[in-house]
Amino acid sequence: MTPPRPLRADAARNRALLLAAAADEFAEHGVEASVADIARRAGVGKGTVFRHFPTKDDLIAAIVLDRVEALGRLGERLLSAKDPGAALLEFLTEAAHQRQQRDLSFLQESGDALPAVVEARTRMFATIHALVDRAREHGALRDDVTGTDVILLMCAPNHVTGYVPDASPDLWQRYLAIIFDGLRPEGAHALPQPPPAL
Structure with missing residues:
Protein backbone atom coordinates (compact mmCIF):
# COMPACT_ATOMS: atom_id res chain seq x y z
CA MET A 1 0.00 0.00 0.00
CA THR A 2 1.37 3.42 -0.98
CA PRO A 3 1.78 5.74 2.05
CA PRO A 4 -0.17 9.02 1.86
CA ARG A 5 1.76 11.91 0.34
CA PRO A 6 2.82 14.57 2.84
CA LEU A 7 0.71 17.72 2.85
CA ARG A 8 1.97 20.80 1.01
CA ALA A 9 3.33 23.47 3.35
CA ASP A 10 0.23 25.68 3.06
CA ALA A 11 -2.13 22.73 3.54
CA ALA A 12 -0.15 21.55 6.57
CA ARG A 13 -0.28 25.08 8.00
CA ASN A 14 -4.05 25.29 7.45
CA ARG A 15 -4.53 21.92 9.10
CA ALA A 16 -2.52 23.00 12.16
CA LEU A 17 -4.48 26.29 12.36
CA LEU A 18 -7.75 24.38 12.14
CA LEU A 19 -6.81 21.93 14.88
CA ALA A 20 -5.76 24.75 17.23
CA ALA A 21 -8.86 26.82 16.44
CA ALA A 22 -11.15 23.82 16.85
CA ALA A 23 -9.55 22.89 20.18
CA ASP A 24 -10.14 26.46 21.43
CA GLU A 25 -13.75 26.50 20.20
CA PHE A 26 -14.55 23.10 21.69
CA ALA A 27 -12.91 24.10 25.00
CA GLU A 28 -15.07 27.25 25.14
CA HIS A 29 -18.36 25.99 23.68
CA GLY A 30 -18.29 22.19 23.93
CA VAL A 31 -19.08 19.82 21.10
CA GLU A 32 -21.84 22.15 19.88
CA ALA A 33 -19.18 24.57 18.56
CA SER A 34 -19.98 25.35 14.94
CA VAL A 35 -17.76 24.63 11.97
CA ALA A 36 -18.35 28.22 10.79
CA ASP A 37 -16.94 29.61 14.06
CA ILE A 38 -13.97 27.23 13.88
CA ALA A 39 -13.23 28.35 10.31
CA ARG A 40 -13.53 32.01 11.27
CA ARG A 41 -11.21 31.54 14.24
CA ALA A 42 -8.65 29.78 12.03
CA GLY A 43 -8.91 32.48 9.36
CA VAL A 44 -10.00 30.07 6.63
CA GLY A 45 -13.20 29.32 4.76
CA LYS A 46 -15.63 26.55 5.71
CA GLY A 47 -14.65 24.73 2.53
CA THR A 48 -11.09 24.44 3.82
CA VAL A 49 -12.39 22.83 7.01
CA PHE A 50 -14.35 20.23 5.07
CA ARG A 51 -11.45 19.51 2.72
CA HIS A 52 -9.35 18.49 5.70
CA PHE A 53 -12.13 17.06 7.87
CA PRO A 54 -15.28 15.89 6.03
CA THR A 55 -17.33 15.74 9.27
CA LYS A 56 -17.16 17.28 12.72
CA ASP A 57 -16.46 13.80 14.11
CA ASP A 58 -13.39 13.61 11.85
CA LEU A 59 -12.21 16.93 13.27
CA ILE A 60 -12.76 15.81 16.87
CA ALA A 61 -10.92 12.55 16.21
CA ALA A 62 -8.01 14.49 14.68
CA ILE A 63 -7.73 16.69 17.79
CA VAL A 64 -7.67 13.65 20.06
CA LEU A 65 -5.09 11.93 17.83
CA ASP A 66 -2.94 15.06 17.67
CA ARG A 67 -2.79 15.32 21.48
CA VAL A 68 -2.06 11.62 22.00
CA GLU A 69 0.65 11.58 19.33
CA ALA A 70 2.32 14.71 20.74
CA LEU A 71 2.56 13.13 24.19
CA GLY A 72 3.77 9.88 22.67
CA ARG A 73 6.56 11.65 20.77
CA LEU A 74 7.65 13.44 23.94
CA GLY A 75 7.73 10.17 25.86
CA GLU A 76 9.81 8.49 23.17
CA ARG A 77 12.34 11.33 23.25
CA LEU A 78 12.55 11.13 27.04
CA LEU A 79 13.42 7.43 26.94
CA SER A 80 17.00 8.44 26.17
CA ALA A 81 17.24 11.09 28.92
CA LYS A 82 20.19 10.74 31.30
CA ASP A 83 17.99 11.17 34.41
CA PRO A 84 15.04 8.72 34.19
CA GLY A 85 13.33 10.19 37.26
CA ALA A 86 13.43 13.71 35.84
CA ALA A 87 12.28 12.35 32.49
CA LEU A 88 9.17 10.79 34.02
CA LEU A 89 8.39 14.00 35.90
CA GLU A 90 8.81 16.01 32.68
CA PHE A 91 6.39 13.70 30.89
CA LEU A 92 3.76 13.94 33.65
CA THR A 93 4.21 17.71 33.82
CA GLU A 94 3.61 18.08 30.08
CA ALA A 95 0.58 15.78 30.23
CA ALA A 96 -0.96 17.88 33.01
CA HIS A 97 0.02 21.16 31.36
CA GLN A 98 -1.51 20.10 28.04
CA ARG A 99 -4.79 19.36 29.77
CA GLN A 100 -4.64 22.59 31.79
CA GLN A 101 -4.29 24.64 28.60
CA ARG A 102 -7.40 23.07 27.07
CA ASP A 103 -9.40 20.48 28.98
CA LEU A 104 -10.81 18.50 26.09
CA SER A 105 -11.36 15.26 27.97
CA PHE A 106 -15.02 15.35 26.93
CA LEU A 107 -13.86 14.79 23.34
CA GLN A 108 -12.06 11.55 24.17
CA GLU A 109 -15.09 9.33 23.63
CA SER A 110 -15.56 10.65 20.10
CA GLY A 111 -12.01 9.72 19.12
CA ASP A 112 -11.62 6.51 21.11
CA ALA A 113 -13.13 4.25 18.46
CA LEU A 114 -10.83 5.51 15.70
CA PRO A 115 -8.19 2.84 14.93
CA ALA A 116 -5.45 5.47 14.57
CA VAL A 117 -6.26 6.85 18.06
CA ARG A 136 12.35 2.29 38.85
CA GLU A 137 15.58 0.59 37.71
CA HIS A 138 17.53 3.78 38.50
CA PRO A 165 -13.86 27.34 42.55
CA ASP A 166 -11.71 30.13 41.08
CA ALA A 167 -8.61 27.96 41.35
CA SER A 168 -5.26 29.43 40.36
CA PRO A 169 -4.36 28.25 36.84
CA ASP A 170 -1.16 26.80 38.32
CA LEU A 171 -2.80 24.87 41.19
CA TRP A 172 -2.35 21.58 39.27
CA GLN A 173 1.39 21.89 39.93
CA ARG A 174 0.79 21.44 43.67
CA TYR A 175 -1.02 18.16 43.16
CA LEU A 176 1.46 16.89 40.61
CA ALA A 177 4.22 17.50 43.19
CA ILE A 178 2.24 15.56 45.82
CA ILE A 179 1.71 12.71 43.36
CA PHE A 180 5.36 12.62 42.38
CA ASP A 181 6.49 12.61 46.00
CA GLY A 182 4.22 9.59 46.48
CA LEU A 183 5.95 7.84 43.57
CA ARG A 184 9.43 8.29 45.04
CA PRO A 185 10.99 5.48 47.11
CA GLU A 186 11.93 7.66 50.09
CA GLY A 187 9.61 6.92 53.02
CA ALA A 188 7.39 4.63 50.92
CA HIS A 189 5.07 2.21 52.70
CA ALA A 190 3.71 -0.98 51.16
CA LEU A 191 0.62 -0.41 49.03
CA PRO A 192 -2.51 -2.21 50.28
CA GLN A 193 -3.72 -3.46 46.85
CA PRO A 194 -2.03 -4.66 43.66
CA PRO A 195 -2.29 -2.46 40.54
CA PRO A 196 -5.27 -3.02 38.25
CA ALA A 197 -4.80 -4.77 34.95
CA LEU A 198 -5.38 -2.52 31.95
Missing part, protein backbone atom coordinates in the same frame (compact mmCIF):
# COMPACT_ATOMS: atom_id res chain seq x y z
CA VAL A 118 -6.29 3.35 19.58
CA GLU A 119 -2.94 2.60 17.96
CA ALA A 120 -1.37 5.91 19.07
CA ARG A 121 -2.67 5.48 22.64
CA THR A 122 -1.36 1.90 22.77
CA ARG A 123 2.08 3.14 21.68
CA MET A 124 1.97 5.97 24.22
CA PHE A 125 1.01 3.58 27.04
CA ALA A 126 3.91 1.29 26.09
CA THR A 127 6.22 4.30 26.24
CA ILE A 128 4.90 5.25 29.69
CA HIS A 129 5.58 1.71 30.93
CA ALA A 130 9.14 2.01 29.58
CA LEU A 131 9.64 5.42 31.27
CA VAL A 132 8.39 3.97 34.56
CA ASP A 133 10.61 0.87 34.24
CA ARG A 134 13.70 3.04 33.62
CA ALA A 135 12.90 5.31 36.59
CA GLY A 139 16.08 4.02 42.00
CA ALA A 140 14.00 7.13 41.26
CA LEU A 141 10.67 5.32 41.69
CA ARG A 142 9.35 3.04 44.38
CA ASP A 143 9.55 -0.67 43.55
CA ASP A 144 5.81 -1.35 43.69
CA VAL A 145 4.65 1.36 41.25
CA THR A 146 3.79 0.23 37.73
CA GLY A 147 3.23 1.94 34.41
CA THR A 148 -0.49 1.31 34.86
CA ASP A 149 -0.43 3.25 38.15
CA VAL A 150 1.20 6.20 36.41
CA ILE A 151 -1.23 6.10 33.47
CA LEU A 152 -4.16 6.26 35.91
CA LEU A 153 -2.57 9.17 37.81
CA MET A 154 -1.85 11.28 34.71
CA CYS A 155 -5.12 13.24 34.80
CA ALA A 156 -5.35 13.49 38.59
CA PRO A 157 -3.72 16.94 39.07
CA ASN A 158 -6.26 18.60 36.78
CA HIS A 159 -9.17 16.50 38.02
CA VAL A 160 -8.54 17.61 41.61
CA THR A 161 -8.37 21.31 40.76
CA GLY A 162 -11.68 21.04 38.92
CA TYR A 163 -13.36 20.92 42.34
CA VAL A 164 -11.83 24.23 43.48
